[in-house]
Amino acid sequence: MKALLKHTALAALIGLSAPSLASLAYVSNEKDDTISIIDTETREVVETIDVGARPRGILLSKDHTRLYICASDDDTVQVLDLATRTIIDTLPSGEDPEQFALHPNNKHLYISNEDDAIVTVVDVSSKEVLAQIDVGIEPEGMAVSPDGRWAVNTSETTSMLHWINTETFRIEKNIVVGQRPRHVEFSKDSKIAWASAEIGGTVHIIDVDKLEQIHEMTFKVPGVNQDRVQPVGIELTSDGKYAFVALGPSNHVAVVDAKTYEVLDYLLVGARVWQLDLDKDEKHLYTTNGVSGDVSIIDVDDLKVIKSIKVGRYPWGVVIDPTT
Amino acid sequence: MYRRYLRSFAVGAFIALSAASLAAQPVDVSIGYVQWIPDQGPVLSNVTPEPDDGGLRGAELALEDNSTTGRFLGHTYALTSQVTDSEEAAVAAFDSLQQSGIELFVVNVPASTIRTFMARAGAQTLVFNAGAEDDPLRTADCPANLVHTIPSHAMLTDALGQWLNQRRWNKLFLITGPTEADIAWASAFRRSARRFGLDIVEDKPWTFDADLRRTASKELPLFTQADDYDAVVVADVRGDFGEYVPFNTWLPRPVVGTQGMSPVAWHRVVESWGAAQLQNRFRDLAKRQMNGADYAAWAAVRSIGTSVTELGTADPRAIREFLFSDRFQLAAFKGRKLTYRDWNGQLRQPIPLVHPRGLVARAPFEGYLHPNTDMDTLGFDKPESKCRINN
Numbered sequence: 001m002k003a004l005l006k007h008t009a010l011a012a013l014i015g016l017s018a019p020s021l022a023s024l025a026y027v028s029n030e031k032d033d034t035i036s037i038i039d040t041e042t043r044e045v046v047e048t049i050d051v052g053a054r055p056r057g058i059l060l061s062k063d064h065t066r067l068y069i070c071a072s073d074d075d076t077v078q079v080l081d082l083a084t085r086t087i088i089d090t091l092p093s094g095e096d097p098e099q100f101a102l103h104p105n106n107k108h109l110y111i112s113n114e115d116d117a118i119v120t121v122v123d124v125s126s127k128e129v130l131a132q133i134d135v136g137i138e139p140e141g142m143a144v145s146p147d148g149r150w151a152v153n154t155s156e157t158t159s160m161l162h163w164i165n166t167e168t169f170r171i172e173k174n175i176v177v178g179q180r181p182r183h184v185e186f187s188k189d190s191k192i193a194w195a196s197a198e199i200g201g202t203v204h205i206i207d208v209d210k211l212e213q214i215h216e217m218t219f220k221v222p223g224v225n226q227d228r229v230q231p232v233g234i235e236l237t238s239d240g241k242y243a244f245v246a247l248g249p250s251n252h253v254a255v256v257d258a259k260t261y262e263v264l265d266y267l268l269v270g271a272r273v274w275q276l277d278l279d280k281d282e283k284h285l286y287t288t289n290g291v292s293g294d295v296s297i298i299d300v301d302d303l304k305v306i307k308s309i310k311v312g313r314y315p316w317g318v319v320i321d322p323t324t
Numbered sequence: 325m326y327r328r329y330l331r332s333f334a335v336g337a338f339i340a341l342s343a344a345s346l347a348a349q350p351v352d353v354s355i356g357y358v359q360w361i362p363d364q365g366p367v368l369s370n371v372t373p374e375p376d377d378g379g380l381r382g383a384e385l386a387l388e389d390n391s392t393t394g395r396f397l398g399h400t401y402a403l404t405s406q407v408t409d410s411e412e413a414a415v416a417a418f419d420s421l422q423q424s425g426i427e428l429f430v431v432n433v434p435a436s437t438i439r440t441f442m443a444r445a446g447a448q449t450l451v452f453n454a455g456a457e458d459d460p461l462r463t464a465d466c467p468a469n470l471v472h473t474i475p476s477h478a479m480l481t482d483a484l485g486q487w488l489n490q491r492r493w494n495k496l497f498l499i500t501g502p503t504e505a506d507i508a509w510a511s512a513f514r515r516s517a518r519r520f521g522l523d524i525v526e527d528k529p530w531t532f533d534a535d536l537r538r539t540a541s542k543e544l545p546l547f548t549q550a551d552d553y554d555a556v557v558v559a560d561v562r563g564d565f566g567e568y569v570p571f572n573t574w575l576p577r578p579v580v581g582t583q584g585m586s587p588v589a590w591h592r593v594v595e596s597w598g599a600a601q602l603q604n605r606f607r608d609l610a611k612r613q614m615n616g617a618d619y620a621a622w623a624a625v626r627s628i629g630t631s632v633t634e635l636g637t638a639d640p641r642a643i644r645e646f647l648f649s650d651r652f653q654l655a656a657f658k659g660r661k662l663t664y665r666d667w668n669g670q671l672r673q674p675i676p677l678v679h680p681r682g683l684v685a686r687a688p689f690e691g692y693l694h695p696n697t698d699m700d701t702l703g704f705d706k707p708e709s710k711c712r713i714n715n
Binding site for chain 2: 096114115117134136137138155156157158159160162171174176178179180198199200201225227228249
């Protein structure tokens, strides 16, 4: 009797403490002004939260308690508390924030201000603007190296990677890449950076020690017009085995050998695939498909698409919380 | 507003200007812009007049885009613009800009004036046509140093023809206005109709000698009487009577062409592929919406900027060679990389089909095949053009 009671109490406690035990994926819906929350066990949308106008880039705080949201048309970054699923704060962001990256110190947020040709650095705890750095036209992709040394911004119309020293907030190097660079992803050891160029149709591999390009990848999806092969999001497995590259309106994700830079396969997903994220065991890759309004799930071991989940209109970013 | 607030917020912190640049060699790029748009005469429909700086403001925006990029490379750009009110003044402006050493031009003038310019142009002067849609400039006697960023009439009407064909709206009532431009647009459409298997069941000129004691809206139902048609196609380039055709047709049918749903180089309703950002930047600069002439001038100045960024020189010969090389690609907010046709210098581009408040579709459409690029299903393809400006 006593044992049974304890059980019940425990169950009740669990029920209260967290919305779910399963790992959760968060998806920003650019044209719906919402965030869809997907339960990665049941692979269903469990909740849709209203947020600011035109949510695009999203990321998790390093302690996984908050989700930062670029509400582009509200010219602000919103802070979503994940336990209560409410917006608890906003950060000054500069105009039209699109993408951002959080320094490993969990404090410095680097934000691309697309309409202003500026990168704004904000301290997320004091909400102080630490610097505004002039970059090229339409800054878009933002990444901070895992070792915290570099912040990299891509400017779409200028077609450059701007390498910002995170101690001085000054640009130390500009690298010209293909037309419309969209996204930068660092290898776990911070030695290699991958940068996609949407209109160029290329992915540029940069040696971070030398700040030089060491390789340029192109893609050929069978049966798809070459103009529609437009690399956007990039995701790397932490074992250094694979890179996944979202190829936009070709509706495919390229599977790349991360050591030889050879394309191993092209996987058909939804229409205009944009951003990617791996789940906590890196067993599944989630893709946002802007035009078809859904998320595809790829099984990383089998390299097969196993499911698509309907979300809001124009899903843009996806992040998976590894702790829940 | 917000920007200012934030900027002052950042005082005390600092604005880090990138001193570090890639550049070894500074490059100064001088571009001339010459505009002359003949008076269109009075029009019945003048509710939304065309801006008189169409084209110019697009060139200015692209100059800002180029300069921002150039800042990191030690490249500087200057635009000298001359908006003139007669052909003589336009020619004089072109001459004097050439004498001042400018060899890169963006021009927004009629086709005949472009011919005059090209006859007076120096051996390596490179001219971008951002205003004249006339097909003959692309099909015969193409000057070797003239390229076109504005789509031709044939590209526009092929976009419309493809759309009508895929909708299976094959029977068409064509109304053609009296101006030279109307007649040129209509003959381009007749060619498109043949290409895409469309049937022009009525082909009537709008002559203005109809009994105009009634208003246009009373005249049009009678004017469009016919057994049957799927859509009415209007060729009224300057926007005289065309605005009165929708909802005034004899049969309840949609109106397409220069009014109703139109194929255009650019329009404020285009927002995909990052276009929303270009539209925002343009509105900030010009305090109005971006039109086709603005887009064409923007694309011309950006073509120069993209080339200079890659080449590190402003030599017009080198730029011309680069424009036609495999390495050239223009990111121009139409979802595809844009390139120049090597036979006649036309910039390949998708064509939006729009109504005043929305995007309907974007040509080329799936299923219209071409051995090289489906964008060459729009306009005069290589075998249809006599021009070979690169050999």
